[in-house]
Amino acid sequence: MEIKTGTIYNKTRQAFDDGFKICIHRGGTGSGKTYDNMLYLFSVAVTHPDLIITVVSESRPHLEIGAIRILSGICKPLNLWGKENWNISKSTWTSPTGTIIEFFSADRIDKALGARRDWLYGNEINSLKKDVWDELARRTENVIADFNPTAQFWVEDWAANYDKVLTIKSNYLDNPFLPDTEKNRIAKRASRDENFRRIHIDCEYGVTEGIIFSNWMQVDRMPEGNYIYGLDFGFVNDHTALVKTLETDDAFYVEELIYQTGMLNSHIINRLESLGIRKNYDEIIADSAEPKSIQEIHNAGFNIKPAVKGADSVRTGIDRLQSKPIYVTQRSTNLIKELRSYSWALDKDGNPTNKPIDMYNHGIDALRYSLNPKHKFSFAIR
Template sequence: MELEIDTPRWALPLLQPARYKGVWGGRASGKSHVMAENLVEAMVMDADLRAVCIREVQKSLKFSAKQLVEDKIKAMGVGHLFDVQAVEIKRKGGAGVCIFQGMQDHTADSIKSLEGFRIAWIEEAQALSDKSLRLLRPTMRAPGAEIWASWNPDQPDDAIDKFLRGQKPPEGAIVLRANWQDNPWLPDEIKAEIAHDWAGDPETYAHVWLGEYNTRSEAQIFAGRYKVDEFEPGDDWDGPYFGADWGFAQDPTILVKCWVMPDGRVAVEKESGKVGLDIDKTGDLWGQDIPEAQRATIRADSARPETISYMQRHGWKGITGVDKWKGSVEDGVEWLRTKGLLIHPRCQRAQREARLYRYKVNKAGDVLAQIEDAENHIWDAVRYALAPLIRARSQPETKTTTVVGMY
């Protein structure tokens, strides 16, 4: 039997055999639809295939993928090959079956009932516990057995993320990312929802629609204090200001161009840089991304005078080491928080660091006054660029009082 299935380009690698197949990303990407279609296709091609659709907790079939699988069976025109029952879907003409279960209902003994199954699809896999994953993996031991996972990431220490997106994923695993931009059939209603979050709530947009980790917490330094939107600097904007932060082997070397808007907000217009950028390549990259900076004053981290000297000798004469003072980091961060931020959509690193820059949290979950020295390269560069304005605000001029006495 031949099936014609419209498959988005990103999903083509999933058609190859692999022990582990994972798809992660934001909502409205079509991940679950692709997995359900692939499952139905596999059962059509093999009448004896046994498959299980798994969630960590499944109190009712209405919270399972059963309805989606049923919908795909109808849409693909293969209903005559299946017997859709109340709690499972059987394949006519063979011993094939698709069942729907919650992993929390299983023990080390009960999980053995799945030993003959050849496909296990974990839906909402971000909720799967480490214990459940350790129970499932050795149970899927039939020749050619595959474990599929689809999920919207929540935290980097979730079991499925550590397993399939960690430093050492299983050899041969197919792990793909899919977001709303990859869905060619996205309805206009969802596009409107996405546009709303993109403009008004960057944290929600990144987590829900792009599959970024959920970072919303009281520890976020710029939570609720920045917006991502396109802009053109006006004649009444103060600037531009340029700032640079020097990187190392694992940190980016950064150049930013920013402005102060009439309402006081700081607008980040352009960014340039990358991790592992050699000093002799820095000028070329900056000149390509922000050519106007080469003729301007650039305030840079003064901790690297040899780098500043090199750049000055190679055509970037306006670079100067920024004056620092005790508490300059804290003063700068508070100044930026008070002013608020507008980030141009092309500044991808600025958007990421605006979400992830945070205060330290102790083991009890208390947010501390100390700032984590991470995800801060853009904001260090912005602080350097605007250092004179920040210092003028945070270090008021000392007044001298003359006392007239009698001698």
């Protein structure tokens, strides 16, 4: 079976063939960094015996929808994803050569500290702590790292302590396999948002002065309680987002349940049912701009209501979310990305305004709706 390789794969392979020991990928969304880096490590694993390859990222869910999913997609057509290869309890994959690829999330990295390995891959290392990453890298022969340059962090200072380091920049134009739909979305956002263009097209560090939320952190799971659900509708270019929330006296808790494009109302209803959301009981607060969708979901038996949208409802909702710590479950990978990117629009002098950019906000909007203090009925739900 022939496996097609992308630009990042070829540049990574060339870097190590040329004698570099550390390859850092600074790339924008859609550039194919994760896929090509995993493909390169797979090629190493099936051509070299008895190596140890460690892949680290910020959370288990991030690994599952990223590096692990990619490796399984490469291996399954080759019949290399059976029980003899993939150990789900240990999160290790064993090549026919005896080489092992092991996966560690940030909360398990301590189990990898002190051990030596042949290869280390850090996926989105800007989410890792510098001292932990350095501890891993110092005990590794060859290192690959990648990140989106959303904000300046410790990587240049860290790399200055090592020799034979190469930094490679890439954007979505370097990915020959990216669907046209996603290419168009990236190009449209870049045309509307200078900071997005700076990060994801030019691969320069983004401006962080206008980031709206800094009062959030990740947790393993939601506490028990009476949950309220928030729903933001999307379709072609925008994602439909559903979140589960819980407000306590001291904090907000939130978990992402749906984040997907192309969903018809029938798809949403099926997902609500599969998620175990109870009809005529669990409260869902949805975007009031979609009365027809709300009515259809209500007709299916769900306790759905339209959110209040006043003249300054977005700013009011942001103020409320800034009033307490926000705890986001690790599996909420898209919502976490939004919280890291959601920012105030800039004026002509580059200063933040009091109006947020209408991007990176589908999950955040759903979160705002779920925390509405009251709900209005601008139309009759029958």
